[in-house]
Amino acid sequence: MTVQATTATAGAQAPKTKVTKRKIYRDMSKCILCGRCRNACPTKSIRFTLENRGLCTHCNLCAEVCPVKAIDSFETKFKPEDYGKKYFLTSTYKDRAIKFNCVKCMQCYEKCPTGAIHVDNNELKIKKGDAGASIINCTLCTLCCIACPTAALKFELGRVKLYADLCVLCGECVRVCPPQTIYLKDRYPGGYCVLCGRCVRSCPVGALSIKPQNWEGEIQ
DSSP, rough: EEEOOOOOOOOOOSSOOOEEEEEEETTTOOOOOOHHHHHOOOOEEEEEOOOOOOSSOOHHHHHHHHHTTOBBTTTTTTOOGGTTOOOSSSSTTTTTBBTTTTTOOOHHHHHHHTOOEEEEEEEEEOOOSSOOOOOEEEOOHHHHHHTTOOOOOETTTTTTEOOOOOOOOOOOHHHHHHOOOOOEOOSSOOOOOOOOOOOHHTTOOOOOEEEEEESSSOOO
């Protein structure tokens, strides 16, 4: 985060401050709510919730882990008119199926993050429908860093950095996180964005990007 003071005009009470930092921007006019970015995030800073578990969200993980390509990947198959539609309304979703050359290695069954792949009469099938998905990602507001009493979380070089040996699992970062993406793991917190860009690269419709955010005014 960079901070630079602007020139104060005559009679102004205090100089304004211009603040610039980068963050992940999600364009909901393109997002299909598939949850693929959540799967790619190394720190789990993307909160993907479902009203109904057990339904495919078209995240493509099954196709990626299948050793014999028994599930077609939707890579490069999205049409421009599908951008912004919910995943279950896209033209590629209705065609998603497990083909006859499946060797029952069960990798898709084990890896499916929503539990949508099930066994029916000794055949693996994908259960589809509207899972009522919603998604939100860490906004890099840095409130977790400000609230941390031991400085285990710091905002350095434009991203949140963890000093794990300083963490005492007090939960202050969880308490103040606006989108509630932060959570406590066995020894340290997770769920904060490190701006690695993996989510941006994984998005099939280009809904995610890293952009600078600017604002002016006093910082409390």
